[in-house]
Amino acid sequence: MKAPLHDLETLYTSALQDHVANPEEAVLQRAYELGRKALDDGLGVLEMAALYHKALVKLLSGPRAPEKSVRLVQGAEIFFVESLAPFEMTHRAVREANTALRQLNERLEEEAKRIAHSLHEETGQFLACTYLALDEIRRDLPPPSRVRLQKVGDLLEQIGKHLRQLSHELRPTILDDYGLLPALEFLAEGISKRSRLKISVQGPNHGRLPSSVETTLYRIVQEALTNVGKHARATTVNVRLRQDPRVIRCSITDDGVGFGLPAVTARKKHRGLGLTGIRQRLDGLGGTLQIDSKRGRGTQMLISIPLKD
Ligand SMILES: Nc1ncnc2c1ncn2[C@@H]1O[C@H](COP(=O)(O)OP(=O)(O)O)[C@@H](O)[C@H]1O
Numbered sequence: 001m002k003a004p005l006h007d008l009e010t011l012y013t014s015a016l017q018d019h020v021a022n023p024e025e026a027v028l029q030r031a032y033e034l035g036r037k038a039l040d041d042g043l044g045v046l047e048m049a050a051l052y053h054k055a056l057v058k059l060l061s062g063p064r065a066p067e068k069s070v071r072l073v074q075g076a077e078i079f080f081v082e083s084l085a086p087f088e089m090t091h092r093a094v095r096e097a098n099t100a101l102r103q104l105n106e107r108l109e110e111e112a113k114r115i116a117h118s119l120h121e122e123t124g125q126f127l128a129c130t131y132l133a134l135d136e137i138r139r140d141l142p143p144p145s146r147v148r149l150q151k152v153g154d155l156l157e158q159i160g161k162h163l164r165q166l167s168h169e170l171r172p173t174i175l176d177d178y179g180l181l182p183a184l185e186f187l188a189e190g191i192s193k194r195s196r197l198k199i200s201v202q203g204p205n206h207g208r209l210p211s212s213v214e215t216t217l218y219r220i221v222q223e224a225l226t227n228v229g230k231h232a233r234a235t236t237v238n239v240r241l242r243q244d245p246r247v248i249r250c251s252i253t254d255d256g257v258g259f260g261l262p263a264v265t266a267r268k269k270h271r272g273l274g275l276t277g278i279r280q281r282l283d284g285l286g287g288t289l290q291i292d293s294k295r296g297r298g299t300q301m302l303i304s305i306p307l308k309d
């Protein structure tokens with residue numbers, strides 16, 4: 001159960017006092033357990049530092065010889081470091097999980113690339129062959145049957161279009177072949193057609209970025225535009241890329257209904273994975289996401305990713 005902060009302060013001060021009087025392993029163990037409890041209760045490192053500071057001020061308040069005060073502070077420091085150990089372990093675990101997630105994302109992208117390629121090239125070729133075979137049959141048929149066969153041909157063409165669209169959504173070959181800006185323009189065009197949103201894409205079109213950066217930004221803009229279509233009730237969206245030698249920035253601005261980020265984060269049900277996914281993708285590259293949104297005043301998402309020299 002979550003202990004009130006005040007209780008934790010009392011526990012911390014009394015354990016620290018015991019440790020200073022009797023610096024044994026068993027007492028130090030209490031520092032570790034207190035750290036775990038604080039972590040479970042949702043406290044952060046800054047609150048732990050404040051807790052330590054308050055406890056230390058209390059313990060130092062009485063009169064004592066300077067060398068005793070020095071020993072007290074030294075003992076308290078050991079206790080403090082031990083109480084932070086659970087935070088350090090959690091931090092490392094999160095870093096490892098992030099690395100694993102990044103590798104998983106890369107594997108999924110590779111897989112998407114493979115399936116998209118197969119869908120586009122191989123299935124496309126089969127369809128083209130079927131189309132040619134049908135055309136040959138059509139020529140040998142009397143006119144009324146030709147019309148009926150033409151309908152089959154039209155359906156095949158629609159299947160082909162649908163497969164090409166699916167393949168592009170899975171992994172746009174344009175991203176691999178021509179880079180981020182053309183891929184974003186193509187994405188915006190597809191979404192505009194389907195949703196009647198007016199989307200403009202602006203940015204520099206010189207040179208290529210590292211593939212991981214291009215893929216990450218493409219997926220983020222894809223999710224952001226999907227969100228605009230799903231939630232914003234907007235009429236226009238601007239996607240802007242700006243690049244300098246050390247950083248690439250991308251903003252996605254819509255004129256929709258906006259939302260309160262704290263309320264979305266605090267939601268118990270249906271929290272959604274889109275924004276979380278965006279943050280996790282960015283973590284893997286040392287990037288950041290800033291969301292500026294207010295109810296009734298649209299939303300702006302600002303992404304920045306450092307570029308290595
Ligand atoms: N551009 C936007 N305009 C309005 N609301 C948004 C926008 N983007 C996100 N939201 C809000 O943030 C929530 C979380 O988004 P997300 O994490 O992508 O989950 P999901 O799209 O699955 O709901 C959405 O449910 C929506 O309420």
Ligand SMILES: [Mg+2]
Binds near residue numbers: 223226273274275
């Ligand atoms: Mg979403």
